[in-house]
Amino acid sequence: MILLPAIDLYEGKAVRLYKGDYEKMTICSDAPAEKAAKLAAAGAEWIHLVDLEGARDGTTPNLPIILSILERTRLKVEVGGGIRSMETISRYLAAGVSRVILGTRAVEEPAFLRQAVSRYGAQIAVGADARNGRLATHGWKQDSTVEITDYIRELRALGVRTVIATDITRDGAMQGANLTLYRTLSEIRGIDIIASGGVSSLADLRALRELGLCGAILGKAMYLGAVDLREAIALTKEEEPSRSGQDML
Template sequence: MIILPAIDLFGGQAVRLYQGDYNQMTVYDADPLHTVAQFEAAGATHLHLVDLEGAKTGQTTNLPTIERIAAQTGLFVEVGGGIRSMDTVRRYLEAGASRVILGTAAVTDPDFTAQAVAQYGDKIAVGADLKDGKVAIKGWLETSQNTWETFFDQMQALGVRTMICTDISRDGAMEGTNRALYRTLAQRYSMDIIASGGVSSLEDIRALKAAGVAGAIIGKAYYTGAIDLAQAIALGKGAQL
């Protein structure tokens, strides 16, 4: 199982939100490259980046920062946040992103999603942010009418290979991840499932690996010291800790 430490970008800085609330923002690093270097030192191979401003506006506000990170790291870099056009997909991939994540657009524009998957294959992932069983959109500011079952079925039918699923109620709350949800998703779908939201202990990592998920995103738990990233990566690879 792959461990993906996360950086949320706002104004070119590494920040974290509490349950997607832009009014509850903590700045962790004015220069995200410092944080990336710490991830690499811990043995990380992958990096999860989210442009929080892009998630709200659909603009590539933090593209220069993302391009700088991609140019100065050997990590597999996936990027999400406001990617709603083929031009934006192309810009991120040309900037050095290894994979881009479609969120709101995957819900509101399935034709665009199908086109992106057809053109770029496994360089396209889809993010499903769940709130009360429904898929949230536009930086979690709105909730669609899609249940997660309907949405995941649709994405698998389109040929999506990687789904990044966040339980919003657990995000940043340090209450543990929704293990039952991810176990269900991993068993039901052939897509790679990446767990996000509330991964806050090594026990969560063990449980997610046992459930068969392909990856886990670690955010706040890293920044607060609740999870030792090097240990989490070792567990993901199968080490007994």
């Protein structure tokens, strides 16, 4: 399982939200690129970046910070937040981003998602952000009636290979990952699931690894010191359970 330490960007700073609430924001670092370099020094191979202003407004105001992280580290970078055009996708990938995460527009316009996947393949991931099992869009501000499980099956049919599945109610709450949700999602074969939201202990990571998920995102617990990044990386690199013999649903 891949571990992706997270940096959420807002006004050029690394921040954390509580349950996606922009009014409940904590500044973690005034120098996100330096923070990313420290994560790389601790053994991280990937980093998960979210442009929170972009997610809310559909813009890319933190692109200079992301470019700085790419220049200063050898981290594989996945980026989400405000990526709603082919031009923005192209700009990020041309800059060296390994994978972009589509959110709101992927939900609203399947044709756009199909075009992106056709052109860029595995470099396109989709964020499935759920509150009480249903999708939320526009920076988690708008709820939909779409069930996350149904949506992920639709994504698989469109050729999407990676989904970042976030339980908004657990994000930043230090209440543990929603293992019931991720157990259900792990049963959807043919698509890689990365768990996001609520990971607060090594036990959470161990449980997610045992479910056979592709990856997990580590945020607030790392910043609070509840989870040591080096220990977490070592745990996720342990041999994963076999998933052979299980049929695609």
